[in-house]
Amino acid sequence: MFSNRKFNLLVPLFSILLGFLVGAIIMVVFGYSPIDGYTALWNGAFGNAYYTGETLRQSIPLALTGLSIAFAFRSGLFNIGAEGQVFVGWLAAVWFGITFDLPAVIHLPLSILVAALAGALWAFVPGLLKATRGVHEVVVTIMMNYIALHVSNHIIRAYLLESGSRTYRINESASLRSEFLTDFFSGSQIHWGFIVAIIGAFIMWFILEKTTYGYELRAVGFNPHAARYAGMSVKKNIIMAMLIAGGFAGIAGAMEGLGTFGAMHTHAGFSNLGFDGIAVALLGANTAIGSVLAALLFGALKVGSLSMPPVAGVPSELVEIVIAIIIFFVASSYIIRWAVLRFKKEEK
Amino acid sequence: MQIIDLLQSIMPMVLFYSAPLIFTALGGVFSERSGVINIGLEGLMVMGAFIGILFNLTFAEVFGTFTPWLSLIAAGIVAGIFAMMHAVASVSFRANQVVSGVAINMIAVGLGVFLTREIYGSGQTASIAEPFYTRTIPILSDIPIIGEMFFSGTYYTSYIAILLAVFVWFVLFKTSFGLRLRAVGEHPMAADTNGISVTKIRYIGVILSGVLAGLGGATYALTISLNFSAMTISGQGFMSLAAVIFGKWHPLGAMGAAIFFGFAQALSVVGRNFPIFADVPNVYLLIAPYVLTILALAGFIGRAESPRALGDPYVKGSR
Numbered sequence: 120m121f122s123n124r125k126f127n128l129l130v131p132l133f134s135i136l137l138g139f140l141v142g143a144i145i146m147v148v149f150g151y152s153p154i155d156g157y158t159a160l161w162n163g164a165f166g167n168a169y170y171t172g173e174t175l176r177q178s179i180p181l182a183l184t185g186l187s188i189a190f191a192f193r194s195g196l197f198n199i200g201a202e203g204q205v206f207v208g209w210l211a212a213v214w215f216g217i218t219f220d221l222p223a224v225i226h227l228p229l230s231i232l233v234a235a236l237a238g239a240l241w242a243f244v245p246g247l248l249k250a251t252r253g254v255h256e257v258v259v260t261i262m263m264n265y266i267a268l269h270v271s272n273h274i275i276r277a278y279l280l281e282s283g284s285r286t287y288r289i290n291e292s293a294s295l296r297s298e299f300l301t302d303f304f305s306g307s308q309i310h311w312g313f314i315v316a317i318i319g320a321f322i323m324w325f326i327l328e329k330t331t332y333g334y335e336l337r338a339v340g341f342n343p344h345a346a347r348y349a350g351m352s353v354k355k356n357i358i359m360a361m362l363i364a365g366g367f368a369g370i371a372g373a374m375e376g377l378g379t380f381g382a383m384h385t386h387a388g389f390s391n392l393g394f395d396g397i398a399v400a401l402l403g404a405n406t407a408i409g410s411v412l413a414a415l416l417f418g419a420l421k422v423g424s425l426s427m428p429p430v431a432g433v434p435s436e437l438v439e440i441v442i443a444i445i446i447f448f449v450a451s452s453y454i455i456r457w458a459v460l461r462f463k464k465e466e467k
Numbered sequence: 468m469q470i471i472d473l474l475q476s477i478m479p480m481v482l483f484y485s486a487p488l489i490f491t492a493l494g495g496v497f498s499e500r501s502g503v504i505n506i507g508l509e510g511l512m513v514m515g516a517f518i519g520i521l522f523n524l525t526f527a528e529v530f531g532t533f534t535p536w537l538s539l540i541a542a543g544i545v546a547g548i549f550a551m552m553h554a555v556a557s558v559s560f561r562a563n564q565v566v567s568g569v570a571i572n573m574i575a576v577g578l579g580v581f582l583t584r585e586i587y588g589s590g591q592t593a594s595i596a597e598p599f600y601t602r603t604i605p606i607l608s609d610i611p612i613i614g615e616m617f618f619s620g621t622y623y624t625s626y627i628a629i630l631l632a633v634f635v636w637f638v639l640f641k642t643s644f645g646l647r648l649r650a651v652g653e654h655p656m657a658a659d660t661n662g663i664s665v666t667k668i669r670y671i672g673v674i675l676s677g678v679l680a681g682l683g684g685a686t687y688a689l690t691i692s693l694n695f696s697a698m699t700i701s702g703q704g705f706m707s708l709a710a711v712i713f714g715k716w717h718p719l720g721a722m723g724a725a726i727f728f729g730f731a732q733a734l735s736v737v738g739r740n741f742p743i744f745a746d747v748p749n750v751y752l753l754i755a756p757y758v759l760t761i762l763a764l765a766g767f768i769g770r771a772e773s774p775r776a777l778g779d780p781y782v783k784g785s786r
Binding site for chain 1: 504506552556559560561562563565566567569570571572573574576577578580581584585698701702705706708709712748749750753754757758760761764765766773
């Protein structure tokens, strides 16, 4: 029989396979060649140094929103509000980057920290309401997303607007971009944020696996009643888990503000980084290393999809469908387990 | 007098902004009352808007002035079928219902825009030839003051939405099907023990939510946006979900909340023209629905209590 560990690997792999299979079927139905389509996707993600750099760049915020959602999941919470936390983190980082002029060694880390604090503050509201009044965090975080969207647009328009819909550019001392990286990846927008994402993943692993505090968080996630019986404060743990999750998402926003764009635009809708983060966390089985790997996959899919229309004529939205199918099957892991077990039984 | 002027010019707008929200929120009530969280309302609305526009563009010549009505029906049917995916995942496959809803939202936008590109060669369709037109109801619109407020310059769909809310209330609270649906959402095991098929009722709840959200999305598309693109539905589904909760999972409450949110939306569009609202920054009106929903949930505006089995897959024989 299969062990749980094996299943944890099998389910994501199976889901990815099914996602690509559905994508291929759709391409065939609409008269495209799936081989051409997926070749264009691959080349568009890793075909040369530029595309590889872009894939890495896209994976950075995805890894961090993935960590945010995975961290919350481990303590039994669903942080669907990463979307809004990204916005406030992005705005806070850009504001700090524009307003202050400090030496880079201080300015850059402080800008990231400010973004983490903003994200944590945004996650504090649902955390507090969950802990003290038992309000379901999913609904509150969705509402907080929209509040973040409209409030950040308002603040940009009222206080930070330079031209059109964009804020002033951040000072060089807060920027994550570097000539060296841009040259190395032949002009890609890649920035040092990938180091931030790796540090973030390490921090999550360390907190959860190596500290008493992380042990308590996981205990609360497994069984809040048992955790309370063992003398742990469930309320405190819920609030702390949301604060840390919000911090990760806020940093994801900082990666966009300090790295990719060096500014912030007003948004008509969401960036989808938060929603894609749900996919990343799920596929990564809510582990730190899993989230990083899943972020790489989704980063590659997102960037690679842009090459599908010009090269193979396939609309890039195909990839959105593939990603959605992947999550759908990961979420339905029960049925995959059931099918695999059934299959095994019949073999014997 | 100024207040009456304001209301007279804003009420028709409130009615047509709230109609899509009412339809969708009623859908949300069906699904959530049966115990299935439906974050996918947004995606189901996208599907409805897409089908509504697609049908209208394709058959405008054939059906003439009936086209918008048939478009609505087509949108409801297709979105209902689409909602089966959510039902299969969350009822039969015991998937996390929130995640499944997120997947529904992603697939709807992806598929809608993919097909739009396939059929029309660009990410946005042309404007439809046969939209709904605003109507002025004879006789009723001649009533002083309220005639102009409620019965002139608005769409039939708004009245249908309001009547439907009353109908849904009747179904939920005065029929045996409604009793079963609510029982399944509160205590599935007790319902099962009494011979009610939890699976069947939940499927019906989710499919109805798809039909109604499809009507909502199509109403929005056929009265307000008049075309389809990735941005046509941006948040109305989540706002309807907020209306479900703000309305405490009650059809009439959800309708009231939807009208109130529609009022906030209308004010954010035309409020500027009125001295009372000229100085209020738009952002307060834009975030009002969401802030109020959080306050309601937190118990500052009455306690919002969800159906007890909301979000739990029912496994026969488990306690």
